[in-house]
Amino acid sequence: MKRIVTATVFNQSGVLNRITGLFTRRQFNIESITVGATETEGVSKMTFVVHVEDARMVEQVLKQLNKQIDVLKVNDITDQAIVTRELALLKVMTTPQTRAEINVIIEPFRATIIDVAKDSVTIQVVGNFEKIEAMIELLRPYGIKEVARTGQTAIKRGSQRLVSESKPFSILN
Amino acid sequence: MNQNAKVKELKVDTTAASAGPMNGADIFIESLKKENVEVMFGYPGGAVLPLYDALYKNPIRHILARHEQGAIHAAEGYARVSGKPGVVLATSGPGATNLVTGITDAMMDSLPLVVFTGQVATGVIGTDAFQEADVIGITMPITKHNYQVRDMNDLPRIVHEAFHIATTGRPGPVLIDIPKDIAGMIGEPEFVTEVDLPGYQPNFKPNSLQVKKLRGALAQAKKPVILAGAGVLHAKASKELLQFVEKMQIPVVNTLLGLGGFPANHPLFLGMGGMHGTNTANKALYETDLLINIGARFDDRLTGNLAHFAPSATVAHIDIDPAEIGKNVETHIPIVADARAALKKIMSLDFEAPKADEWRAKLQQDKVENPLWNTEDGEGISPQLLMKMIHEITEGDAIVTTDVGQHQMWTAQYYGFNKPDQWVTSGGLGTMGFGFPSAIGAQIAKPDKTVVAIAGDAGFQMTLQELGLVAELKLPVKIIVYNNMALGMVRQWQETFYEERYSQSLIPVQPDFVKLADSYGIRGYKVSTEEEAEKVLRETLTDNEPVLIDCRIKPKEMVYPMIAPGKGLHEMIGVKPQ
Ligand SMILES: Cc1ncc(C[n+]2csc(CCOP(=O)(O)OP(=O)(O)O)c2C)c(N)n1
Ligand SMILES: [Mg+2]
Numbered sequence: 001m002k003r004i005v006t007a008t009v010f011n012q013s014g015v016l017n018r019i020t021g022l023f024t025r026r027q028f029n030i031e032s033i034t035v036g037a038t039e040t041e042g043v044s045k046m047t048f049v050v051h052v053e054d055a056r057m058v059e060q061v062l063k064q065l066n067k068q069i070d071v072l073k074v075n076d077i078t079d080q081a082i083v084t085r086e087l088a089l090l091k092v093m094t095t096p097q098t099r100a101e102i103n104v105i106i107e108p109f110r111a112t113i114i115d116v117a118k119d120s121v122t123i124q125v126v127g128n129f130e131k132i133e134a135m136i137e138l139l140r141p142y143g144i145k146e147v148a149r150t151g152q153t154a155i156k157r158g159s160q161r162l163v164s165e166s167k168p169f170s171i172l173n
Numbered sequence: 174m175n176q177n178a179k180v181k182e183l184k185v186d187t188t189a190a191s192a193g194p195m196n197g198a199d200i201f202i203e204s205l206k207k208e209n210v211e212v213m214f215g216y217p218g219g220a221v222l223p224l225y226d227a228l229y230k231n232p233i234r235h236i237l238a239r240h241e242q243g244a245i246h247a248a249e250g251y252a253r254v255s256g257k258p259g260v261v262l263a264t265s266g267p268g269a270t271n272l273v274t275g276i277t278d279a280m281m282d283s284l285p286l287v288v289f290t291g292q293v294a295t296g297v298i299g300t301d302a303f304q305e306a307d308v309i310g311i312t313m314p315i316t317k318h319n320y321q322v323r324d325m326n327d328l329p330r331i332v333h334e335a336f337h338i339a340t341t342g343r344p345g346p347v348l349i350d351i352p353k354d355i356a357g358m359i360g361e362p363e364f365v366t367e368v369d370l371p372g373y374q375p376n377f378k379p380n381s382l383q384v385k386k387l388r389g390a391l392a393q394a395k396k397p398v399i400l401a402g403a404g405v406l407h408a409k410a411s412k413e414l415l416q417f418v419e420k421m422q423i424p425v426v427n428t429l430l431g432l433g434g435f436p437a438n439h440p441l442f443l444g445m446g447g448m449h450g451t452n453t454a455n456k457a458l459y460e461t462d463l464l465i466n467i468g469a470r471f472d473d474r475l476t477g478n479l480a481h482f483a484p485s486a487t488v489a490h491i492d493i494d495p496a497e498i499g500k501n502v503e504t505h506i507p508i509v510a511d512a513r514a515a516l517k518k519i520m521s522l523d524f525e526a527p528k529a530d531e532w533r534a535k536l537q538q539d540k541v542e543n544p545l546w547n548t549e550d551g552e553g554i555s556p557q558l559l560m561k562m563i564h565e566i567t568e569g570d571a572i573v574t575t576d577v578g579q580h581q582m583w584t585a586q587y588y589g590f591n592k593p594d595q596w597v598t599s600g601g602l603g604t605m606g607f608g609f610p611s612a613i614g615a616q617i618a619k620p621d622k623t624v625v626a627i628a629g630d631a632g633f634q635m636t637l638q639e640l641g642l643v644a645e646l647k648l649p650v651k652i653i654v655y656n657n658m659a660l661g662m663v664r665q666w667q668e669t670f671y672e673e674r675y676s677q678s679l680i681p682v683q684p685d686f687v688k689l690a691d692s693y694g695i696r697g698y699k700v701s702t703e704e705e706a707e708k709v710l711r712e713t714l715t716d717n718e719p720v721l722i723d724c725r726i727k728p729k730e731m732v733y734p735m736i737a738p739g740k741g742l743h744e745m746i747g748v749k750p751q
Contacts, residue, residue, distance in 0.1 A: 022314075
């Protein structure tokens with residue numbers, strides 16, 4: 001199963017190393033990691049997309065992250081009301097004939113062309129994972145030369161729907 | 174990036190010693206004094222020359238080992254029996270990398286260490302300078318936490334945090350890497366007396382709801398058993414455990430590292446569990462309907478094949494480290510707490526004892542029918558009998574350390590630990606070479622106790638250079654070499670699982686251990702029969718001098734009973750023939 005986990009961390013030197021090392025050592029499978037500053041100076045937020053076998057494995061991921069001294073807070077936000085976004089840049093081959101077609105394809109995705117060369121265009125798209133996957137699939141037949149993706153970052157929505165069932169692995173209640 | 178993302182104002186020690194400008198090295202010594210460090214174990218070198226110079230001017234007792242590995246295992250032994258953090262100091266590069274085994278060992282067995290390493294000067298870090306090693310990178314996965322000091326003004330805070338982290342919650346090693354130039358810089362730092370670690374808040378108090386669940390489960394249980402691990406020792410909870418057990422009349426199994434947390438001579442003690450545990454202990458773990466784990470981590474050497482581990486039990490687990498709960502074994506009643514705090518809470522409530530007469534009777538009968546046993550034929554000293562002799566002569570009161578291998582298992586099975594903190598062994602990492610230097614540290618922590626190092630002939634050869642330390646400090650450590658001329662445990666596995674193909678497990682050439690001891694000015698004996706052994710042990714174990722006894726044990730003796738790898742607790746082999 002795929003889980004989205006966030007961690008707020010002290011921005012000490014080596015903290016990213018500590019966390020990626022932990023994932024490797026414990027054989028936690030990560031699809032992506034993003035890191036960036038938060039509203040508090042010296043504190044960063046990381047968002048991980050992890051693939052785990054079962055609920056017990058997620059519990060281990062959360063607990064092992066929590067054990068790190070520089071980690072302030074860890075959340076599995078998969079089942080909460082959240083917004084996730086990722087940015088992708090795609091370099092797609094073009095001919096004079098296909099350029100217009102490509103424009104039509106990317107328009108509903110609200111993607112933009114940010115660079116044009118003789119035989120290719122570079123497209124920027126922002127959205128959740130599925131949206132970006134969908135657009136890539138549609139562009140694949142034209143020949144994608146290069147893809148650069150940031151990985152997903154996530155934030156909880158301002159108002160949360162009530163989630164009644166408590167986490168099955170909570171250890172403090 | 175920002176080592177100082179701290180905002181909170183911390184309390185500061187304003188005594189005379191912290192006033193006025195000092196250099197980094199003096200601050201280092203002053204910080205150790207403020208942590209009440211009585212002794213440290215180390216080895217000098219280029220990058221720590223400033224620290225050693227400060228130590229010369231403002232002494233703290235320093236034990237100069239003959240190898241950094243010896244220093245850190247000694248610090249582990251010291252920590253294990255004293256409950257205080259072991260402090261280690263080594264130089265950059267090779268000094269630091271020689272510590273890696275010991276740091277990992279301490280991490281696996283939750284021993285509090287504060288390890289200081291020198292580093293090349295900040296200006297050349299990252300340039301492959303002479304004796305530079307990425308010690309922070311190397312030790313990240315094997316420390317509870319590590320620091321590199323980048324600003325000398327942070328040094329007192331970092332040292333204070335390191336001692337706090339190493340000794341609280343689940344103990345473990347913390348490393349501080351100090352670049353050489355930091356030691357020479359002059360500054361006027363504040364010696365903080367508080368820590369502000371919002372990301373590190375170990376939970377000591379048990380949750381009432383879970384404790385009530387345990388009460389409910391106990392009232393229902395017909396076949397309860399307690400598995401007591403080293404967490405009982407770290408939390409100093411053996412008294413509370415004994416009270417709880419006597420009130421509830423629940424049988425107890427110890428893990429290897431938990432030995433001594435519950436008296437081995439108690440009628441409710443079933444022995445050690447796991448690979449070389451007793452048949453009764455493993456039977457209890459297999460058949461139980463309520464398993465109460467107190468401070469053990471369900472290591473695979475204990476559980477055997479997980480599919481057959483306590484298959485019909487409700488599992489309760491008391492542990493200070495939440496990450497251990499549910500890691501290997503599904504847990505129904507998780508109690509994140511210090512073992513002592515949890516047991517106190519439980520005792521303060523009205524708990525109904527489980528109705529387990531039948532269960533106790535059954536286990537008692539198994540104890541009688543399937544005890545530990547040994548063969549009585551063959552050349553040489555029986556290793557099991559030898560251990561019983563050592564118990565008897567030391568009145569079961571010695572501090573006993575071991576290396577790793579057959580002799581370690583025989584010690585665990587036969588010494589009979591009745592009190593906490595007299596047992597020092599490398600459990601999680603299984604580090605050969607641990608036993609002898611850890612005995613040195615234990616003897617330094619407890620100068621008045623008899624300390625016996627049980628060493629394998631092979632493991633002893635990994636760290637025997639520390640004989641120099643024993644001679645120098647005139648430490649009355651009793652070194653007993655279980656000599657089977659082999660990597661005995663490897664040989665045993667090859668005999669059992671590899672059709673007696675003894676690939677690289679027999680040692681054809683050994684030093685003359687008696688002459689070796691003699692060359693250090695230490696008494697040495699070689700004994701080949703049980704009579705000789707008894708005579709020499711009686712003469713030498715109770716006096717105040719070091720001794721090395723080369724005991725020629727039966728070379729083909731096996732450690733039994735045993736659970737083969739991949740097998741379950743109910744599949745013990747080598748149980749006493751009827
Ligand atoms: C540093 C290290 N290397 C290898 C091993 C693997 N190993 C486990 S027991 C053992 C044999 C130990 O021989 P000895 O010290 O003579 O003890 P014995 O089993 O004979 O009592 C070996 C090689 C280990 N545990 N540690
Ligand atoms: Mg041997």
